[in-house]
Amino acid sequence: MDREPEELQFLGLFGIYKESFKIIFSWRKIFNKITLALVLPLTFIFLAHMQISALIFSKIIHNEDALDYTRSDTAAYNRLSDRISSEWVAFWLFKAAYLVFLLIFSLLSTSAVVYTIASIYTAKELTFKKVMTVVPRVWKRLMVTFLWSFLIVFIYNVVAVVFLVLALITVNPGTIGGTTLLIVLVVLYFSGVVYISIVWHLASVISVLEDFKGIKAMRKSKALIKGKMWIACAIFVKLMIVFILIEFAFEKMVVHGEKLGIWSRVFSGIVCFLLLMQLFLFGLVVQSVFYFVCKSYHHESIDKSLLADHLEVYVGEYVPLRGKDIQLEQFEV
Known part of the structure; x- marks a missing residue:
């Protein structure tokens, strides 16, 4: 990124998109390698899961x-009953394997892209080999x-189900008031899902670049998003709409x-595959750029030289960005 740190805070929705496209095209060689090594398998796993699940379920x-x-x-x-039992076992085992591999490649892809964007931001020497060396150590x-975000989502859904059951018990869904209440609850539920997803995605970037992980990264993410919530929502919703359309x-x-x-x-399969693969890459780049925009908005300008030092592989280990080592400069707007 060739912009000055204090300029990033003024990027709006389309400014973030433009900056993301510019980064991808300017560094397309390394992003192509990351895509082939990590994003392509991630895309294949997701789409293959849909096809194979449909085949098993149809049987x-x-x-x-x-x-x-x-x-x-x-x-x-008895033969049919045994066959159905075996197919159900195969179905759930396949689902479990799918989720494991999806999670692994998703985390590896996120690590690679975030590290790459940070390296571009600091103008440090960047090679695909170095990226792939760091990635296994940060995922x-x-x-x-x-895991923390999964726990939060689980608790959130349990609470939502309790509220929904209580609402169905206390009000009549057939009345105008009951219908209105259910609509309000559904809107509030999906608003909460969007908010948690936004916090989690930004927390993923924080987990790579700063000395925060788990619930601390979620709290840091929540603080950074303040003032940029509407842009974050617009980015997430638009990317999710495109994702749903490709999936459909x-x-x-x-x-x-x-x-x-x-x-x-x-x-059709090839077209959907290529579109989804590019969407995954673009989404990861966007959330990384959005991190630096939020840091700039809160006047937290990371010293590029210190960030570059912490991105280096030191004695075979990746050293995350530590609060005690980095100076957050307060710049005047």
Whole structure:
């Protein structure tokens, strides 16, 4: 980034998008390598999961339908029952493996992109080999932050279900007042989900660049977002809408697109794959740029030389940015 630190605070929504595109195109060689090594497998895992899950589930549904028309206490009935049980086990084992690999490549991709953006910001020498050396050493910090965010989301959903049950018990959903209350609760629920997601994504960047992880990174993220909440919401919602559209198109034209023909499905799958892969990369770059925008907005200008020192691999270990070592300059606007 060739902008001065104090200039970043004035970037709006489209300014952040423009800066992100500029960084990707200016450093496309290294971003292409990161994409091929980490983002491409992440995209493949996500889309392949949709296709394979649909195939396994369709077999389960087919066998369950056949079981309904098979007389019980017969050899055929027992075979079908055993087959369905095995397919359900395979289905959930596949889901578990999918989530593990999705999480691993998601954390590795985040680590690589955040480290790369920070290196560009400090104008330090950057190579793909150095990125891949640092990445395995920082993703554990991201894992801690992810587990905390997962716990927060779990508790949030439990509380939301309790409130929803109480609402259904105390009011009649068929009345205008009851319907209005349910709509308000749904809006509040999704607003909370968006807020938690925004805090988590920024906390992921903080976990890589600062000496914060887990709940401390979430608190730091919450503080940084103040004053930039509407921009953060706009970024998240727009990226999520594009993500949902790509996912919907893949499901309709590839997963359930038998009527389109094999070549149309292949072409649609390739297009969706390329779009989603670029969306993942762009989203990671945007959240990294947004971090520096928030730091600038709160007049916390990280000394580039000190940040560069902390991004170096020191005696084979990645050293995160520590509050006691870094000077946050207060600059005048």
